[in-house]
Amino acid sequence: MLVYHLPGTFETREAHLDLLWEAGATGLEERAGLIRAYFDARAELDADIADGEWRDEAEQDWQAQFKATLRPVHAGRVTIVPPWLRHEVEDGQVPLIIEPGMAFGTGHHATTRMAVEALSALDLSGTRVLDVGTGSGVLAIAAALLGADHATGLDIDPLTIPIATENADINGVPTGRVTFAEGSLGLDDESDEVFDVLVANLYAELHDLLAGEYAAALRPGSPLILTGILTSKLDLVRAALDREGFGAVTVREDGEWALVTATL
Ligand code: SAM
Structure with a gap:
């Protein structure tokens, strides 16, 4: 599961959320001072949101x-x-x-x-x-x-x-x-x-x-x-x-x- 970790919250990065969607994010989540944007594949990101980090996370087996x-x-x-x-x-x-x-x-x-x-x-x-x-x-x-x-x-x-x-x-x-x-x-x-x-x-x-x-x-x-x-x-x-x-x-x-x- 590919997740882009962007520092900040939905509030502090409100202006940048559209950029994540436009880059192809399939979902956004806010957790512990980070915005987690889920992607199917790595994407070219606008300079305004380039301060984050790509992570390949293991699937969580919630069951x-x-x-x-x-x-x-x-x-x-x-x-x-x-x-x-x-x-x-x-x-x-x-x-x-x-x-x-x-x-x-x-x-x-x-x-x-x-x-x-x-x-x-x-x-x-x-x-x-x-x-x-x-x-x-x-x-x-x-x-x-x-x-x-x-x-x-x-x-x-x-x-x-x-x-x-x-x-x-x-x-x-x-x-x-x-x-x-x-x-x-x-x-x-x-x-x-x-x-x-x-x-x-x-x-x-x-x-x-x-x-x-x-x-x-x-x-x-x-x-x-x-x-x-x-x-x-x-x-x-x-x-x-x-x-x-x-x-x-x-x-x-x-x-x-x-x-x-x-x-x-
Ligand atoms: N008996 C189980 C227990 O104690 O854990 C399940 C209880 S659950 C809270 C309530 C059940 O009652 C549900 O499965 C619901 O579909 C059923 N139920 C609701 N209204 C009912 C009614 N008027 N007559 C019979 N069953 C009903």
Whole structure:
């Protein structure tokens, strides 16, 4: 990659920027007191911009750099890792492998981590779990790995379904133990399936709208786990849960994000 380093900033060299474009620059960037002008080939430069220096820089592999920064995420009994960090999962922890960058839900967001922690705190053996807004499938897969009989992941974005299915496969979850489908609560009026646990990482306003559907989809006495909630919007969620008859409400906060649990 050929870069011409010109001393100065866009402000101090404003009059000279056109000269760089006219010489064939394909892009300009300002960094650390230098203007970096990208070229496909060396060019004749006007005398006003001849005080710079040509550099042939190695291509940066941003993908590799991003991958190198990822660390395992500990969430209760579960450790969420990308495939290449599987060996870093400590003995006794349940490994949950998620290929990052494909759909929301790598574990690196506080809401996902808190939701997996909340699932991990439950005894899921023999339960049927519903994950609304499944994204990468992380919460449904966590439930299956933690012993749920069956987990269903719904998402209104059809692109997430093959990604979640592939993640379940990577984790060795048998197809009969997890199902992903395009959809949401309240859209499919024919379904009267009830669940033992419902988890949803959406946002406060949507929790408010869906609270009645959550109540209809849960067996009495069952736990509800909601996140994606900004702490500033907690009152909206509390009021919705109260309205629909949920009790035993608990709140956990991590920075600006909150996770709410309640029981029907
Ligand atoms: N469950 C994953 C996690 O915890 O990391 C992903 C959560 S991501 C914040 C929210 C997901 O909900 C997105 O994949 C989005 O497409 C989906 N979504 C948004 N509105 C929805 C709705 N009304 N019903 C179902 N899914 C919805």
